[in-house]
Amino acid sequence: MAVMRRKSATLMVMLGTMLLGSGCGSFAGHKNTDLGLAHIQSYEYEEAAASFDAAEAAGENARLLYRARGILDQNLGQYDLAVEDFLKSLSATSGIPGDMDFDTNYYLADAYIHLGKYDEATKVYDAILDLRKRDKEAYYMRGMARLNSEDHDGAINDFNKAMSLSPRNYDLRIMIYKALSANGFEEEGKGILEACLNNTDPNMTNYEKGQISYYLGNNADAQSYLELARNERDTEKAPVVLLLGQTGEKQGDYNYAVSVYKTFLAEDPNHPDIYNQLGLCQVSTGDYEGAVNSFEAGLALGSSEYDRALMMNEITAYEYAGNFAQAKTLMEKYRKAYPNDLDAEREEIFLSTR
Structure with a gap:
């Protein structure tokens, strides 16, 4: 070493x-x-x-x-x-x-x-x-470690360094906001997001403005920006649609969210993350059969990145529908794939009593 x-x-x-x-390949x-x-x-x-x-x-x-x-x-x-x-x-x-x-x-x-x-x-x-010395990921992750060890000042220093190395990386700022919020420093996290809008970056996209507004809780503004972004020719549509639907969900307008997701998927069905969100929305409205169909459509795409969430959410949909036998069968498959999921272990015990 x-x-x-x-x-x-x-x-x-x-x-x-x-x-x-990354970059390792097959030897x-x-x-x-x-x-x-x-x-x-x-x-x-x-x-x-x-x-x-x-x-x-x-x-x-x-x-x-x-x-x-x-x-x-x-x-x-x-x-x-x-x-x-x-x-x-x-x-x-x-x-x-x-x-x-x-x-x-x-x-x-x-x-x-x-x-x-x-x-x-x-x-x-x-x-x-x-x-x-300019590895922003390492600064961000070290900040997370320090935040978890209750070294608030050290974490903030690392987060600031990471942001300084990525002046236009709004996803990074949102991750930092989420981390601070989860650890009791929500107002400090909001300050980071508000600064993004107040500094008026002339290159800030409607999608980025929509993201920041969404996490600040300004759902109407977020929806307006994201609707604009959805209609822009050169904007990647999937992340816009995902967040746009969630603005509807946060306001309790599930019909709007379902419409946003289904309209997009009818044109471009290769998005397991959007199938997953559609399924969650359908669970919220009591459409368990539709939710199962959405989760299965997402799983059929074979994306290892989203399989775990899709599998667990499908199990939940079957539970809500009262089909405990199918939920139990799927849970056995899930537990084999993800044996370290302690929440699933407890859920498996619950299903064994149904």
Whole structure:
């Protein structure tokens, strides 16, 4: 493992939302490790473990193998083991750290955060920032770790640095607002969003104005901006439609929201996130059959990013409809794919009594 300037900054951790990492690709001659990663994508965890055992027996690259095992551990909720495996992967690195090592360090920090070890996660981000001083993601994630460890001032400093590195990244500002709000600092978070509108960026799009207005609770303004954005020729429509429908939901106008989602999906059906939101809206109106159809349409698109939410929401729709037998069957499938979901474990116990 490469040694840095500070004793605590041995490069240790990519973001938990990334499953297989970016820029890593498939490594020729490491077929068992690659096969195991493919099994993880298919939620076949026993098969993945067997592939990694075969990789070890075949003497495949330790750096790749331990990293892959750490990813499996995280998917199983075994974060202590994940930490051990990611550290072993990083120890097998020789020379200057590459993109994969930074990616593994992000995974490591994510495992520490799940364990509530925020100081350890912070040290990992320190190490990343020693080498990548303009890494806005690391500043943001370190801010999150500090916020969770009740270091408010340190978190704000990191958030401000991340924002300074991304002066027009409004998604980042919304994430910071959500984090501050969830930790009891909603007014401070709102101040960040209000500054976005008050500074009057001449390049700010109607969609961005709509986003900020939505999170500030100005639903009428949000709806107006988003309707304008929906009719703009060069604007990506899916995120606009998703938020536009939610402005209707927040105001209790579910018919409007359903109409927005269905109109869009009739023209462009390849959006599992919008099928998911449509289904949730239909659950709210008591249209459980329609909700199930929406969730199943989303699942049929095969998007691993949204499968988890779609599966759980379909189970909920069947529960509301009183079809506990089908809900129980689907829950067994869900639990196999996501064994570390403790809320689902409790729900499974509830269904077993129906």
